[in-house]
Amino acid sequence: MRGTALGLAALLAACGAAAAEPAARSGTYDSLTLAVSGDAVTGVFAEQRGAADAGSPQFACVFLLRGTLAGDRAKVETWFPDEPERIPGDLAFTPDGAALTLAEDHGGCSMTTGTMVGTPYALSRRAAAVPDGWIGVGLVTAERTAFRPEPSPAPARAPYLVRLDPVAVLERRDAWVRVRYQGEKTPVIGWLPAADLAVVTP
Template sequence: MKVTRVKTIGMALIMLSAFNVARSEEQSGAYTLRTVAGTQLDYRKLFLSFDGDRVSGFFDNPFTQPASNDPDANPTCRFFLTGKLSSAGEVKLDTWYPTERGKADETGASVALKKRSDGTWIATLSGALPNCDVPTIATGDFLKLDTPQPWRVINYVAVPKSILYSAPADSSRTKAYLVRLDPVAVLETRSSWSRIDYLGKGGGLVRWVKSSDLSVRLGQ
């Protein structure tokens, strides 16, 4: 009986280890969103962060084409995503966008991602997307990793003005700053500081901010 129990525990540990290895293979970074094989759709960007089984993201399509019947229109679509990576390797995400302080966030469709053998993710959409004048993700769209990044979590600025620092010290203050709702990817935290990658222009602007400037909803 003891031998059987040891074997059972051993198998459980092996299965858990395999699951953790599988999860660690999922890569944070900027993903290209496509609908037709080999065709890249302009402007659509999906930033995803995998941290264990926790997944966070930001979708940005700021330059959708004006409607043909309204040449002055310039609909946009931006929202955040949060969810989990299942033991089966599927991702289920909720979509939402922060609104004014004191008001409930705008929530929308759920998005499921299923990984194919070629490494791409197929999206299934259920409902309408939040903060979007036009539907810019549809069931059947697929995602492919474009630029891997060591992001821990995707968050946003929760204060009116967040000063950028070149190092985690008050003496390293710069003249640059971010404003409320600006999306960022957190690379690391150190005491009361967070090193962030600003996603507003596709990433690449890495600076330090006060951790208290970021939304507590997504945490670190």
């Protein structure tokens, strides 16, 4: 009887530990947008300080990310679009979100986020719901790009994104990409020309 009780206690403890383990999942983690597909993870980190239209200097910490998951952790490489330099790092999913550590900081990060070297940079997950259908991430590289309801010329009046805005990629079709942008109030979903983005998929 005592052995059965101890076995049951051990089983319950193991189940509790498993339930408490963080899950690697797609989502927005503060300034980091992550897409998880199988054991692959892709991401875009984008944070800016200062308003250019207010005349104050503007700094940006922006980079793309790709890695392979082993449980809730991944060795990743990070880079800025069209630049050959790669900075390695570690990504870990946590009960509250995620944590990112890099071998060295990207340019501009010390003026925005602070360092990601040495101590894991904690990121909180914004939404509880697990998003469906994220196949990758993207970063707007055009100065401005307008949303379309279908792959076609942009309407006269349409919501738009600007350079260095991050998006989650939902679908690719020829020279078009269907994306989701996490706006301040509600997400915006639509089609953008692939040429206007740097896209990272597994």
